[in-house]
Structures are given as structure tokens and as C-alpha cells.
Amino acid sequence: MLNLLILGKPGAGKGTQAAKLLKHYHLTHISTGDIYREEIANKTPIGIMASQYVQKGFLVPDDITNDIVEKVLHEKEYPHGFMLDGYPRTRSQAEALDHVLAGLKISLTAVINIDVSDDVLLRRMAGRRVCSNCQETYHIDYHPPMTPGICDVCGGKLIQREDDLESSVLNRLSIYNEKTKPLLDYYEEKGLLMTFDGELSAGTLYKHIIQHLEGK
Numbered sequence: 001m002l003n004l005l006i007l008g009k010p011g012a013g014k015g016t017q018a019a020k021l022l023k024h025y026h027l028t029h030i031s032t033g034d035i036y037r038e039e040i041a042n043k044t045p046i047g048i049m050a051s052q053y054v055q056k057g058f059l060v061p062d063d064i065t066n067d068i069v070e071k072v073l074h075e076k077e078y079p080h081g082f083m084l085d086g087y088p089r090t091r092s093q094a095e096a097l098d099h100v101l102a103g104l105k106i107s108l109t110a111v112i113n114i115d116v117s118d119d120v121l122l123r124r125m126a127g128r129r130v131c132s133n134c135q136e137t138y139h140i141d142y143h144p145p146m147t148p149g150i151c152d153v154c155g156g157k158l159i160q161r162e163d164d165l166e167s168s169v170l171n172r173l174s175i176y177n178e179k180t181k182p183l184l185d186y187y188e189e190k191g192l193l194m195t196f197d198g199e200l201s202a203g204t205l206y207k208h209i210i211q212h213l214e215g216k
């Protein structure tokens with residue numbers, strides 16, 4: 001049983017590592033970002049309320065997010081454990097989570113923190129492009145298309161996603177630094193924090209994470 005929490009700045013590569021770990025350990029994925037995107041797509045009352053925050057890159061109010069996660073943790077099955085992704089993001093969410101887990105008599109195994117400098121993040125995001133037609137993704141330095149600005153797959157025009165624009169990235173980074181970064185101390189004090197160098201290649205980073213988890 002492995003109950004993990006994954007933390008990192010927006011664009012740190014959390015998604016890539018989370019996907020590999022989920023598969024490897026057969027964990028149940030609980031992503032508040034995915035939950036909100038689905039509620040928004042289905043135009044539910046929660047989705048309609050959340051969309052004003054999500055669109056601007058602001059956090060949805062804590063009490064709403066806490067209620068959702070509490071419900072999911074009570075209702076979902078996680079025979080091999082879970083990975084919480086995108087939650088908690090504030091100290092009050094972390095405290096609410098502790099409360100719910102205590103009620104369920106479950107404890108966290110480890111908190112994985114993927115550390116990347118702001119400079120590197122901004123460079124990564126600034127180079128990201130997506131095909132306006134088929135959504136294939138590129139990076140002008142790390143994974144360039146054969147012809148600049150044109151999709152290899154369908155010939156569509158490559159564009160920058162709204163949330164990859166520098167202003168949006170800077171906004172999410174400042175929210176992270178203010179609200180989420182204090183969680184690193186919170187989990188360090190509990191002896192749960194494992195910090196990894198997110199500037200390594202995705203494959204090397206994954207190996208490091210697995211090696212550390214084997215010891216748990």
C-alpha cells in the first residue's frame with residue numbers, strides 16, 4: 001500500500017512522473033485539476049462556480065476543494081494506494097487532508113517534491129507549442145517540428161497555449177510560491193518529504209523516485 005502525494009511548481013513535470021508511478025504501482029489517481037476540468041466540461045453547479053477561478057489560474061476556495069477530496073477519499077477504492085495530484089495546495093488543505101486521513105485510519109507514505117528553478121520553468125513553458133488542429137505538442141528547443149511553426153502530423157499551424165503565456169505562468173508561479181511552497185516545510189517536519197531534482201531528464205528522475213520509494 002503506497003499513499004503518495006506529488007508536489008511541484010506548474011510545469012515541473014509532475015504529470016509525466018505521476019503517470020509513470022500510477023502505472024508502476026497500480027495507484028488510484030486523484031487529481032483535483034482533472035476533477036475540476038470534468039465538472040467544468042459537464043457544466044455541473046461545481047463546474048460553473050469553479051470555472052471563474054480555473055480560467056484565471058486562481059485557486060478554487062479551500063472549503064469547496066476540501067469537500068470534493070473528502071468525498072472522493074470516502075467513495076473511491078484504492079486497493080494499492082492512491083496518488084494525490086494537485087492537492088493539497090495550501091496549508092489549510094493539508095490540515096483538512098490530515099483530518100480526513102486520520103478518520104479513515106490511513107497515513108501518507110511519502111510526499112514527492114519535484115524541484116525546478118523558476119528560470120528553467122519559464123524557458124520550458126516559453127518554448128512549448130501545440131498544434132491548433134490536432135493538439136500534438138512540441139517544444140522549439142527540445143522537440144522541434146521539422147518545419148518551424150508547422151505540425152509534423154497534420155500540417156496545422158502551431159500556437160502557444162493561453163496558459164503557457166509568460167503572464168499566466170508568472171501568475172501561477174507566484175500563487176505557488178505564496179500558498180503551496182509552505183507545504184514543503186509542513187511535510188518536512190512530518191518526515192515525509194522527498195525532494196528530487198526536476199531538471200534531470202524524465203527517465204533519470206523517474207529512476208531516482210522509484211529507488212527512494214523501494215526503501216519505504
Ligand code: ADP
Pocket residue numbers: 010011032033034036053054055057058059060061065085086087088089093172
Ligand atoms: P496546473 O495546470 O497548474 O498544473 P491543475 O491541472 O492541477 O493545475 O489544476 C488546474 C486548476 O484547477 C488550478 O489552476 C485551480 O484553478 C484548480 N485547482 C486544482 N487543484 C486545486 C486545489 N487543490 N485547490 C484549489 N484549486 C485547485
Ligand code: ZN
Pocket residue numbers: 131132133134135136151152153154155156
Ligand atoms: Zn497537427
